[in-house]
Amino acid sequence: MKNFKQKGDILTLISVAAIASGAGLLVGSIFGITQKAVGAGEEVDVLREGVFTVPKNSAEAWTVGAKVYWDDTAKVFTITNTTDTLVGVAYAIAANPSAIGTVLLDGAIR
Numbered sequence: 001m002k003n004f005k006q007k008g009d010i011l012t013l014i015s016v017a018a019i020a021s022g023a024g025l026l027v028g029s030i031f032g033i034t035q036k037a038v039g040a041g042e043e044v045d046v047l048r049e050g051v052f053t054v055p056k057n058s059a060e061a062w063t064v065g066a067k068v069y070w071d072d073t074a075k076v077f078t079i080t081n082t083t084d085t086l087v088g089v090a091y092a093i094a095a096n097p098s099a100i101g102t103v104l105l106d107g108a109i110r
Helices: none
Strands: 010-014 024-027 030-034 043-047 049-055 067-071 076-078 085-090 100-106
Touching (some): 010 030, 043 049, 049 076
Antiparallel strands (some): 010 043, 024 030, 030 043, 067 085
């Protein structure tokens, strides 16, 4: 197939800010988990699909299958839908309070 460029599960993006390895990165409507630490304006590969242990809004209890959003201001995952970007679902129960959750990213652009 002549028009195939690459799989979409790992993409190279330009980081909009300094970011740690394993952090969430939102560029436009594309969301992924960074594979290394980079500075602002640097290229970084992001994983768009898979199961990840992530920082969450500690004041929330997550149930399996609950929709999970990325809060780009607080840089945490949340189940509260305000203006945040839907990125996947909770893959495991997470207590309130707890700072860590498990999320399944599905790679969809929303």
